[in-house]
Amino acid sequence: MKSPPIGCCINGILRLLVGGAFVFAGVLKIADPAxxxxxxxxxxxxxxxxxxxxxILIPWIEVTAGSFVLAGIWLRAAALVxxxxxxxxxxxxxSALARGLNIECGCFGTMGGKHIGLANLAIDSTLFFLAAxxxxxxxxxxxxxxFKEAGAQKSAPPPAAGLKFPIQFL
Amino acid sequence: MSxxxxxxxxxxxxxxxxxxxxxxxxxxxxxxxxxxxxxPRQTHKAEAFIALDQAKQLWYRGAxxxxxxxxPADYAxxxxxxxxxxxxxxxxxxxxxxxxxxxxxxxxxxxxxGPECDLSQxxxxxxxxxxYTNLHILSNGWTAWRQAGLPTTPGGQK
Numbered sequence: 001m002k003s004p005p006i007g008c009c010i011n012g013i014l015r016l017l018v019g020g021a022f023v024f025a026g027v028l029k030i031a032d033p034a035x036x037x038x039x040x041x042x043x044x045x046x047x048x049x050x051x052x053x054x055x056i057l058i059p060w061i062e063v064t065a066g067s068f069v070l071a072g073i074w075l076r077a078a079a080l081v082x083x084x085x086x087x088x089x090x091x092x093x094x095s096a097l098a099r100g101l102n103i104e105c106g107c108f109g110t111m112g113g114k115h116i117g118l119a120n121l122a123i124d125s126t127l128f129f130l131a132a133x134x135x136x137x138x139x140x141x142x143x144x145x146x147f148k149e150a151g152a153q154k155s156a157p158p159p160a161a162g163l164k165f166p167i168q169f170l
Numbered sequence: 171m172s173x174x175x176x177x178x179x180x181x182x183x184x185x186x187x188x189x190x191x192x193x194x195x196x197x198x199x200x201x202x203x204x205x206x207x208x209x210p211r212q213t214h215k216a217e218a219f220i221a222l223d224q225a226k227q228l229w230y231r232g233a234x235x236x237x238x239x240x241x242p243a244d245y246a247x248x249x250x251x252x253x254x255x256x257x258x259x260x261x262x263x264x265x266x267x268x269x270x271x272x273x274x275x276x277x278x279x280x281x282x283x284g285p286e287c288d289l290s291q292x293x294x295x296x297x298x299x300x301x302y303t304n305l306h307i308l309s310n311g312w313t314a315w316r317q318a319g320l321p322t323t324p325g326g327q328k
Contacts, residue, residue: 030196033204035262038296042259052204060193065185076174077181084182102241103259115260135178 014134015069021127022066022082025108029059039106043096061085069134079135086128093120218294220306222314225279229320234277234306237268239289250281250312251321258282258292265296277304281311 029036037055040046046054062085068078089107093116096103105116107123197203220228228234229250236253238245245255256268272278278297282289290307297305308314316322 030200031202032262033197033200033202034299037204037208038261048210049208052208053206056197056204056206057190057193060196061186061189064189064192068185074178074181074185077178078185080175080178080182081185104263 011134011137014130014137015072015075018079018082018127018131018134019066019069022062022085023070024066026059026062026066028108029055029106030063033059036106039104042101042103042106043092044099044101045092045095058085075138076135079131079138082131083128083135086124086131090121090124090128093124097121218305218307219309220279222308222318225281225306225308225311225315226318226320228277228279228306234279235271236279236281237293238312239280239282239293240287240312244283247325248312248316249323250315251323253281253323256293258289258296261293261296265300272302274301275304276302277306278302279306279308279311281308281315283310283312285310 033052033055036059037051040055040058041048041051061081065078065081065085068074069082093105096116102115105120107120194206197206225234225236229236229252236250237256238249238253239256239258240249241257241259242255245253245257249255254268254271256264280290280293280297287310290309290311294305294307
């Protein structure tokens with residue numbers, strides 16, 4: 001039996017981190033869209049009429065892209081979407097900091113309720129880097145490699161001679 | 171543009187459109203759904219703003235609760251006497267602390283600082299959405315109140 005290549009294990013961890021973070025962040029915002037609309041409004045970047053639309057759509061795009069990454073479907077494309085979103089969020093946070101706005105980030109719903117600062121930039125940069133890495137690496141390790149290998153492990157090895165143990169009938 | 175990027179872009183667009191579709195559908199179904207086009211800002215009626223003299227009378231009669239819409243650090247540095255802090259920019263986070271002291275009809279005087287400051291208007295919008303109706307805005311409240319020598323709580327005190 002061949003064990004999965006180490007690179008594919010790293011891809012699996014990256015998928016969990018990046019996809020999980022985006023699904024989590026999106027679900028928190030979807031749970032309270034009015035609060036997220038208020039957060040979007042506080043950045044003073046979006047025309048007033050468009051605030052609700054942005055607050056409705058961004059979290060669902062996050063959840064969709066995160067789910068694709070978690071499921072390993074169109075992995076590279078989904079990682080690209082997340083990379084683009086994190087780049088956009090980075091620019092938005094930098095712009096708010098440059099204008100001296102003392103507002104809540106809105107990045108992970110109401111969690112923490114912390115005002116934007118360097119910590120948000122650090123988290124965003126980390127996600128950007130991990131998503132870009134995932135987009136780059138997924139060429140060398142297709143998502144289904146892990147599942148194929150896991151499937152191979154599930155098939156029970158032939159029982160050793162003389163082994164009389166009920167588990168071999170399971 | 172590299173070949174892999176060119177190949178992934180159409181799929182990335184499909185993912186984005188899928189998210190947009192899910193968002194529009196989810197918003198229709200959700201009881202917390204929002205109108206797609208943000209309703210125009212409520213224009214504040216002239217009577218929503220009160221003069222310093224009126225605010226002073228309300229304060230001395232104890233007829234209204236004063237709410238400071240500024241950030242906690244600004245509030246901590248000094249505020250109108252007996253005023254409570256309900257920062258407009260982190261309304262959801264702080265409202266739970268103030269809500270038990272209010273009824274929907276409680277007379278409230280909202281203020282921030284500076285003629286350009288719109289925090290008290292933002293706070294009023296948030297409170298109106300929650301059906302608080304008896305709202306008064308004291309424009310340039312902190313500076314005007316202080317310059318008139320009215321009672322304040324200096325920094326470091328509650």
